Amino acid sequence: MKVVILAGGYGSRLEEETKYKPKPLVNICGIPILYHIMKIYMKYGFNDFVICCGYKGNLIKSYFNKLIKKNNKNFKVKRNIIQLYTKDKKLFSVTLVNTGKNTMTGGRIKRIEKFIDEDSFFLTYGDGLANINLNKLLKFHKYHKKIATITSVQPPNRYGILDIDFKKKNRVFSFNEKPKNKNYFINGGFFVLSKKIFNFIKNDSTIFEKDPLIKLVRKRELHSYYHKDFWQCMDSMRDKKILEDLCRKNNTPPWLRNEN
Numbered sequence: 001m002k003v004v005i006l007a008g009g010y011g012s013r014l015e016e017e018t019k020y021k022p023k024p025l026v027n028i029c030g031i032p033i034l035y036h037i038m039k040i041y042m043k044y045g046f047n048d049f050v051i052c053c054g055y056k057g058n059l060i061k062s063y064f065n066k067l068i069k070k071n072n073k074n075f076k077v078k079r080n081i082i083q084l085y086t087k088d089k090k091l092f093s094v095t096l097v098n099t100g101k102n103t104m105t106g107g108r109i110k111r112i113e114k115f116i117d118e119d120s121f122f123l124t125y126g127d128g129l130a131n132i133n134l135n136k137l138l139k140f141h142k143y144h145k146k147i148a149t150i151t152s153v154q155p156p157n158r159y160g161i162l163d164i165d166f167k168k169k170n171r172v173f174s175f176n177e178k179p180k181n182k183n184y185f186i187n188g189g190f191f192v193l194s195k196k197i198f199n200f201i202k203n204d205s206t207i208f209e210k211d212p213l214i215k216l217v218r219k220r221e222l223h224s225y226y227h228k229d230f231w232q233c234m235d236s237m238r239d240k241k242i243l244e245d246l247c248r249k250n251n252t253p254p255w256l257r258n259e260n
Contacts, residue, residue, distance in 0.1 A: 001048065001138075002116055003041045007034060007126035008054020008099050008108055013235050022056040024126035025063060026240065029247040032063060033234055034126055038092060040255060044134040046122065047092040050115050052099040052108040061096050106206030113198045123191040129243065129255035130231040132190050136259075140225045141192035147221040148197060148213070153188035153231040185224070188231050230254040 011023030018026070024034035038049060053060050064082050068075040074085040080096045095115055099108040109123065120141065122134070132151060141149040187209065200212040216222035232255075234240050247253045 001046055001118055002050055002121040003038075003046050003048065004050045004052065004109065004112060004116075004121055004123045005034065005037060005126050006052050006105055006108055006123070007060060008052050008057065008101070008103065009105075009126075010055050011127070014237065014240070016237055017240070018055075021059055022053075022126075023234070024051075025056075025059055026234065028234075028240070028243045029253075033129070033243075034060070034063075036129055036253070036255065037124065037126065040129070040132070041122065041134065042092060043256060046134065047090065049092060050095045050097060050112050051126075052112060053096055054099055054101050054103060054108065057096070057098055064094055064096070100204060103204040104207045106201045106208035106210075106212055107204030109208055110198060110201040110203070110206070113195075116195055118195075120192055120194050123193055124189040125233075127235070128189045128231070128233040129253075130188060130190060130227060131229055131255050131257050131259050132227050132231075133259040134190075137190065137225050138192055140223070144223045146223050147194045147200075147219075148216050149192040149223050149225050150213070151188040151190035151227050152185035152224040153227050154185055155231065155233075185226070188227060189233075190225075190227070227259070229259045230257070 005024070007022060007024040009023060011018035011026075014023055014026065017023070024037075025032045027033075028036055034051070041047065041049070051060065061080075068077070068082060068084055074087075076083040076085075081093065082096070083093045084091045097112050097115065099111040103111070130151070130153070137149065137151065197212065200215055201208070202211075206212065213222060232239065232243055232246075234243060
């Protein structure tokens with residue numbers, strides 16, 4: 001089953017790093033976040049990747065070329081497909097697809113349609129980590145038999161929450177330092193999609209999170225898998241530091257531990 005990773009955006013909110021490299025190649029403890037994401041999928045036996053390249057995509061190709069040189073007897077290269085082996089077992093296969101420098105997320109997905117050879121495929125962003133149980137996610141998707149499954153998460157607030165009694169001279173009666181907001185969910189990536197999704201994407205200018213997903217909601221073809229354990233995206237240098245601190249403190253990063 002294919003795993004599609006969106007890796008072509010500019011990553012402008014992380015300009016300190018993305019001025020020189022694409023966001024998926026930003027390192028977390030010396031390893032690109034892209035490879036951390038791949039390891040999440042490989043943990044569950046999903047090792048056939050399609051990477052949607054765009055901004056500085058040549059550097060992603062260079063990264064994999066350097067990776068295979070370290071394993072110079074255990075790789076195969078055919079056009080833009082790279083396969084890396086450990087002994088006689090395939091570690092992963094990566095298909096690098098140039099989906100355009102200014103293509104929107106939906107357009108990038110549309111451009112890799114010809115590489116999808118099964119009824120369903122995984123899709124995620126190149127900047128988010130989670131200890132999601134992918135077997136449970138896939139089982140949920142197959143159970144509801146709809147076109148799309150989106151993983152929903154509840155991230156912690158970035159600021160402490162004050163509960164204020166305005167009737168009693170603005171007395172603060174509780175303070176909660178960066179709690180999770182239980183009143184809303186956000187898109188955490190880690191989708192499972194039917195091939196029918198391509199019918200909802202027009203062209204390069206289609207933003208996947210807008211028109212396609214809104215239409216799926218109207219048609220009742222979008223279901224949510226709720227992931228309540230570890231999830232963290234890398235939108236800023238602050239987020240990068242959070243992930244690096246978590247990585248350094250643990251022998252096994254939290255995104256590679258079992259979901260509770």
